[in-house]
Amino acid sequence: MNQVAEECIALIAKQKSITPEQIHLDSTFDELALDSLDRVSLAFDIEEKYDIEIPEEKLGQIKTVDDMVTGIEEAVRRKSATPTTNA
Amino acid sequence: MTRVVITGAGCITPIGQDVGNFAESLFAGRSGIREMVDRPQDLHFTRTATVEDFQQQEWLTANQRQIAERSSAFAIAAARQAVQQSGIVAAYPGDSIAVIFGCSVGGRSTEDQEAEKFHKRGARIHPLTVPRVMASSGTSLVSMEHGITGPAFTITTACASGTHAIGLAFQMVRTGAVKAALTGAHEAPLTHVFLKAWDGLHVVSPTSCRPFAADRDGMTLAEGAAVFAIETLESAEARGAEILAEIVGFGMSSDAHHITQPAPAGPAAAMQRALDDAHIAPDEVGYINAHGTGTEANDRVEAEAIHRIFGERARTLPISSTKGLHGHAIGASGAMELLATVLAIRGNFLPANAGLGEADSVVDPALDLDHVLLQNEPGSPKVALSSSFAFGGLNAVLAVRRFDG
Numbered sequence: 001m002n003q004v005a006e007e008c009i010a011l012i013a014k015q016k017s018i019t020p021e022q023i024h025l026d027s028t029f030d031e032l033a034l035d036s037l038d039r040v041s042l043a044f045d046i047e048e049k050y051d052i053e054i055p056e057e058k059l060g061q062i063k064t065v066d067d068m069v070t071g072i073e074e075a076v077r078r079k080s081a082t083p084t085t086n087a
Numbered sequence: 088m089t090r091v092v093i094t095g096a097g098c099i100t101p102i103g104q105d106v107g108n109f110a111e112s113l114f115a116g117r118s119g120i121r122e123m124v125d126r127p128q129d130l131h132f133t134r135t136a137t138v139e140d141f142q143q144q145e146w147l148t149a150n151q152r153q154i155a156e157r158s159s160a161f162a163i164a165a166a167r168q169a170v171q172q173s174g175i176v177a178a179y180p181g182d183s184i185a186v187i188f189g190c191s192v193g194g195r196s197t198e199d200q201e202a203e204k205f206h207k208r209g210a211r212i213h214p215l216t217v218p219r220v221m222a223s224s225g226t227s228l229v230s231m232e233h234g235i236t237g238p239a240f241t242i243t244t245a246c247a248s249g250t251h252a253i254g255l256a257f258q259m260v261r262t263g264a265v266k267a268a269l270t271g272a273h274e275a276p277l278t279h280v281f282l283k284a285w286d287g288l289h290v291v292s293p294t295s296c297r298p299f300a301a302d303r304d305g306m307t308l309a310e311g312a313a314v315f316a317i318e319t320l321e322s323a324e325a326r327g328a329e330i331l332a333e334i335v336g337f338g339m340s341s342d343a344h345h346i347t348q349p350a351p352a353g354p355a356a357a358m359q360r361a362l363d364d365a366h367i368a369p370d371e372v373g374y375i376n377a378h379g380t381g382t383e384a385n386d387r388v389e390a391e392a393i394h395r396i397f398g399e400r401a402r403t404l405p406i407s408s409t410k411g412l413h414g415h416a417i418g419a420s421g422a423m424e425l426l427a428t429v430l431a432i433r434g435n436f437l438p439a440n441a442g443l444g445e446a447d448s449v450v451d452p453a454l455d456l457d458h459v460l461l462q463n464e465p466g467s468p469k470v471a472l473s474s475s476f477a478f479g480g481l482n483a484v485l486a487v488r489r490f491d492g
Binding site: 006015016017038040041043045047 | 149153154178211213214215240
């Protein structure tokens with residue numbers, strides 16, 4: 001399990017007051033009882049932590065922990081690929 | 088007329104995080120007013136009364152922690168104590184219980200934190216900001232925890248919020264609109280921005296709150312919550328609940344005068360209406376827990392209002408403000424003070440007006456109140472008043488009676 005996955009699981013564990021061992025990459029958000037508020041709150045915490053923005057349409061497609069990890073990695077890649085301009 | 092009684096109480100305050108500890112501090116005259124550890128620069132005051140070491144993690148479930156900021160967390164903790172003591176949630180159907188709380192400023196800490204992030208770095212606002220800052224968040228979270236589906240709402244009338252909320256709940260139980268209610272108030276206003284805002288009003292004491300003192304120089308800001316479970320006497324007795332006190336009257340009025348300056352006619356009218364509502368004569372009142380903020384204007388105007396209602400007896404009537412102990416928790420003050428009043432009439436003692444009787448501080452002779460309690464006194468008043476007079480001239484007074492069976 002990579003670092004992003006571990007951090008993602010730690011955030012969910014903290015939010016739901018469960019142990020990280022209860023969370024697996026293929027755990028669905030429904031299985032983890034993450035309701036809509038939990039999900040937007042989790043997404044916000046992740047975006048803050050990685051300084052990224054996960055597009056709205058992508059957020060709606062995230063159903064499992066693994067989807068979330070993939071979404072974060074894609075957003076991080078997009079961010080590092082974005083050219084910076086020197087004013 | 089249906090009689091309404093208090094059968095449970097809970098609190099999270101600067102002088103105790105349950106009723107037992109609150110009572111102990113009240114009896115011992117132990118103040119919760121302290122030097123601030125973390126304060127904004129250039130304030131003209133250095134002291135507040137905070138709830139130290141509040142164990143939010145222990146009181147709140149994971150789901151509640153996501154939404155509840157400090158003010159709502161206080162409400163949840165105080166309400167749970169009142170529910171446990173009274174047993175009202177198990178005794179009545181959820182749709183026959185009301186939750187009516189007072190809260191003046193809502194989730195101030197969340198609002199200030201998110202505003203700072205936004206203004207300083209253009210950061211996005213946390214998606215749960217709205218439910219966290221709603222003044223009614225505490226009411227909702229408490230109703231959800233206990234499955235209460237009757238009327239639930241939050242009253243915001245600045246420093247009278249708690250007294251208005253309890254008064255409305257009292258009226259709803261008395262008229263039969265609901266069988267029982269959880270009612271009280273909660274507040275957590277002590278953010279840097281809010282402290283600076285109060286500093287600008289020049290009504291906060293640069294020393295310490297000394298209500299009714301000749302050298303009084305302002306209020307001391309505070310935070311906390313107090314919640315009561317109330318129901319009819321008939322059903323409380325039928326189920327064998329312990330009765331802490333009876334609420335017998337409630338009076339309200341508006342000064343229609345000024346947004347910050349008080350005037351005596353409004354407070355006097357609220358006291359008179361509370362007495363009329365309770366069908367009691369002024370002579371029957373044995374103690375007043377005054378609004379007594381310690382500001383020059385409030386205490387002068389409140390004294391004048393007391394004189395208007397009680398006439399000659401104002402000079403001998405035992406009066407104290409307990410704000411010198413628990414501070415002024417804005418919307419939550421009235422609920423904390425009702426708790427102090429209930430404990431006084433149950434405990435056969437009248438609590439001292441803390442801050443007075445120390446050093447050179449004496450009762451302001453211009454107030455013409457000769458029985459401001461310089462120390463605890465034994466006493467067993469049958470009826471007592473608890474008054475709250477808010478900025479903007481919104482006044483509320485509760486009358487409570489000792490329950491002797």
